[in-house]
Amino acid sequence: MAKRCVDALNEALHELLASRDDVYVLGEDVLDPYGGAFKVTAGLSDRFGGRVLATPISEASLVGVAAGLAIRGYRPILEIMFGDFVTLAFDQIVNGISKFREMYDGQVTVPLVVRMPMGGGRGYGPTHSQSLEKLLLGVPNLRVVAPSECHDLGELLGAAVADDDPVFFIENKLMYGRPNRRPEDGHVGELACRETAGPYPALLFSGSDFVGGSATIATYGGMLPAALEAATELILEEELFCEVVALSSLLPLDLDPVLESVARTGALVTVEEGTLTGGIGAELAARVQEAAFGELRAPVRRVAARDGVIPSAHGLERAVLPGPADVARAVLELAGTRAGER
Amino acid sequence: MELARLYGQMYRIRRFEETLLELFSAGKLVGTTHTCIGQEADAAGVIACLDPERDIVFSNHRCHGHYLAFTGDLEGLLAEVMGKATGTCGGKGGSQHLCRGSFYSNGVLGSIAPVATGMALAERERGSGAVTTVFLGDGALGQGVVYESLNLAALWRLPLLAVVENNFYAQSTPSRLQLAGGIPDRARAFGIETEQLDSTDVLEIREAAARAVARVRGSGEPFFLVIDTYRFSPHSKGDDHRDPAEIEARRLRDPLTVAAVGLGGEQRAAIERACEEELAAALAAARAAPDAG
Ligand SMILES: Cc1ncc(C[n+]2csc(CCOP(=O)(O)OP(=O)(O)O)c2C)c(N)n1
Ligand SMILES: [Mg+2]
Numbered sequence: 155m156a157k158r159c160v161d162a163l164n165e166a167l168h169e170l171l172a173s174r175d176d177v178y179v180l181g182e183d184v185l186d187p188y189g190g191a192f193k194v195t196a197g198l199s200d201r202f203g204g205r206v207l208a209t210p211i212s213e214a215s216l217v218g219v220a221a222g223l224a225i226r227g228y229r230p231i232l233e234i235m236f237g238d239f240v241t242l243a244f245d246q247i248v249n250g251i252s253k254f255r256e257m258y259d260g261q262v263t264v265p266l267v268v269r270m271p272m273g274g275g276r277g278y279g280p281t282h283s284q285s286l287e288k289l290l291l292g293v294p295n296l297r298v299v300a301p302s303e304c305h306d307l308g309e310l311l312g313a314a315v316a317d318d319d320p321v322f323f324i325e326n327k328l329m330y331g332r333p334n335r336r337p338e339d340g341h342v343g344e345l346a347c348r349e350t351a352g353p354y355p356a357l358l359f360s361g362s363d364f365v366g367g368s369a370t371i372a373t374y375g376g377m378l379p380a381a382l383e384a385a386t387e388l389i390l391e392e393e394l395f396c397e398v399v400a401l402s403s404l405l406p407l408d409l410d411p412v413l414e415s416v417a418r419t420g421a422l423v424t425v426e427e428g429t430l431t432g433g434i435g436a437e438l439a440a441r442v443q444e445a446a447f448g449e450l451r452a453p454v455r456r457v458a459a460r461d462g463v464i465p466s467a468h469g470l471e472r473a474v475l476p477g478p479a480d481v482a483r484a485v486l487e488l489a490g491t492r493a494g495e496r
Numbered sequence: 497m498e499l500a501r502l503y504g505q506m507y508r509i510r511r512f513e514e515t516l517l518e519l520f521s522a523g524k525l526v527g528t529t530h531t532c533i534g535q536e537a538d539a540a541g542v543i544a545c546l547d548p549e550r551d552i553v554f555s556n557h558r559c560h561g562h563y564l565a566f567t568g569d570l571e572g573l574l575a576e577v578m579g580k581a582t583g584t585c586g587g588k589g590g591s592q593h594l595c596r597g598s599f600y601s602n603g604v605l606g607s608i609a610p611v612a613t614g615m616a617l618a619e620r621e622r623g624s625g626a627v628t629t630v631f632l633g634d635g636a637l638g639q640g641v642v643y644e645s646l647n648l649a650a651l652w653r654l655p656l657l658a659v660v661e662n663n664f665y666a667q668s669t670p671s672r673l674q675l676a677g678g679i680p681d682r683a684r685a686f687g688i689e690t691e692q693l694d695s696t697d698v699l700e701i702r703e704a705a706a707r708a709v710a711r712v713r714g715s716g717e718p719f720f721l722v723i724d725t726y727r728f729s730p731h732s733k734g735d736d737h738r739d740p741a742e743i744e745a746r747r748l749r750d751p752l753t754v755a756a757v758g759l760g761g762e763q764r765a766a767i768e769r770a771c772e773e774e775l776a777a778a779l780a781a782a783r784a785a786p787d788a789g
Contacts, residue, residue: 178621204621207652209648210644210647210648210651212641212644212647212648214610214640214641214644215609215610215613215641215644215645215648216610217610218607218609218610218611218613218614218641218645219610219611219613219614219617219645219648220614221610221611221614222610222611222612222613222614222615222616222617222618223614223615223617223618224614225600225611225614225615225618226552226614226615226618226619226622227618227622228618228621230614245604245607245641246607246610246611249602249604249607250602250604250607250611253593254595256588257585257588257589257593258585258588258589258593258594258595258600259584259585259586259588259589259595261585261595261596262595262600
């Protein structure tokens with residue numbers, strides 16, 4: 155049985171603190187025995203003492219504090235308890251950490267990692283359930299990394315810590331409790347799975363061994379299970395074979411794996427948990443049509459949360475957030491897909 | 497002699513800032529600038545107490561005096577403001593986004609306090625004995641992150657010296673319209689030691705700063721130094737609606753005049769001459785340098 159994602163992340167933090175003296179962990183309630191609101195930092199303060207700092211509730215400042223540490227030679231990892239509260243830190247993000255290296259003409263680097271639990275499905279309501287990573291996509295010089303449950307979480311977190319630029323590391327809250335399903339013998343379950351190279355790889359999934367398909371479903375993070383479920387259902391119910399691409403690098407946007415897959419499938423559906431407007435799907439759609447208009451047989455379709463608040467009540471929340479059925483429907487609604495043109 | 501050195505420092509800053517304003521008036525500079533004419537004793541007095549090899553300075557939008565006092569790099573700053581490739585930040589930062597060695601500045605008010613706090617934490621962890629000095633204006637005291645930073649600095653016992661240059665204005669807005677309560681009280685609420693002085697006497701400021709720096713270095717804890725001062729120049733280039741009589745009255749306490757009293761006429765003339773020569777050479781070098789980009 156694969157370990158749970160929360161445990162994989164926790165182990166990775168233990169290893170990072172053990173292997174590098176310059177790594178510090180900061181955040182609200184990160185100390186033992188509490189070990190963080192989602193327990194990702196469990197055991198760290200007992201083991202590494204002074205390098206694990208409990209902070210006041212000062213999100214607006216903490217990203218700046220971490221930047222000060224980073225500029226002066228350390229590699230801080232800051233946890234923002236709920237990613238929703240990254241809004242408080244936007245001045246430091248936009249006018250500070252993303253600019254220091256370039257505006258100081260390369261005289262400094264800002265190697266800091268901000269870990270942010272995002273996403274809904276737990277009934278936490280409008281201000282504790284959002285997926286706000288899209289707000290960071292418009293900030294040049296940041297890196298936004300969003301692992302899925304099939305990624306090597308330890309490798310990704312290690313790459314983020316080793317990165318000389320600020321990395322926002324998006325952890326989906328529902329993902330924490332799920333098994334970290336790494337590909338085995340090139341497969342995850344029944345689906346063939348390939349991993350691209352580099353520190354922030356994408357995962358490509360196919361039910362037909364990448365010989366082609368009806369559509370590419372591009373997603374990331376906590377939406378991967380919905381995309382895989384939809385792809386499997388489409389095979390079983392409709393005999394439609396889709397490829398799924400799970401990106402881990404949202405900024406810079408890792409376009410190549412999506413283009414590679416679209417070249418085989420001729421259509422694209424994007425899937426994200428955040429709200430629709432100005433989202434990652436919009437950016438992907440723009441870039442794919444720019445680079446591969448001739449490959450597309452149908453307009454790109456975006457699956458995302460409704461533009462509104464995420465209600466607390468379970469039924470209301472489910473109605474707003476995208477799920478497997480929304481993904482499958484979007485694929486079926488693509489022009490030419492049912493006709494089996496591919 | 498110390499006074500002569502400090503006078504030279506202040507004169508150099510004054511003439512640098514005047515030169516910028518002249519260049520702007522002549523249409524030779526674009527963008528914006530905030531000069532510290534009238535406040536030179538703060539930069540000279542405080543920074544005289546710092547160790548340029550070890551300490552850190554984080555400054556704000558009105559940063560030229562701090563930069564010159566800490567780094568000495570007049571030519572790089574001039575070139576930076578003039579948009580030259582040879583500028584401190586290759587022309588990317590301009591007047592208020594400077595970096596050289598352990599000097600940093602950023603033009604977003606208050607925003608520098610958390611970063612300076614993090615730097616103080618880094619130096620504490622490294623055990624370097626460095627003091628991190630952050631310069632704030634009275635207007636920046638309206639920003640919440642300043643108080644978050646003071647809380648953190650006190651809580652974590654960080655070697656941070658916060659210097660408030662209280663010139664009684666934030667851009668066009670006088671203190672009475674933007675500041676409630678006392679300034680040192682703000683830091684005292686966090687248990688931070690404070691001192692306030694109303695002075696343009698560079699020796700007096702240097703003495704107060706020496707006490708503050710010694711406290712921070714000795715105890716490893718933060719200190720909050722408030723210097724009441726006054727800016728003669730406009731907020732940036734020509735935007736001034738203050739009562740001219742108020743400015744004139746404050747000119748009687750011009751830090752250069754105050755310091756000059758302790759110097760001989762010939763000594764002063766020699767300092768000023770050397771400075772004019774340096775400035776002329778820097779201006780010629782910057783003019784000759786290639787434009788950035
Ligand atoms: C966050 C932010 N808001 C507004 C400004 C525009 N601005 C630049 S300087 C200034 C006034 C600053 O006053 P103070 O802190 O007292 O410093 P002083 O200019 O008097 O040296 C303002 C409003 C800014 N740079 N940053
Ligand atoms: Mg002011």
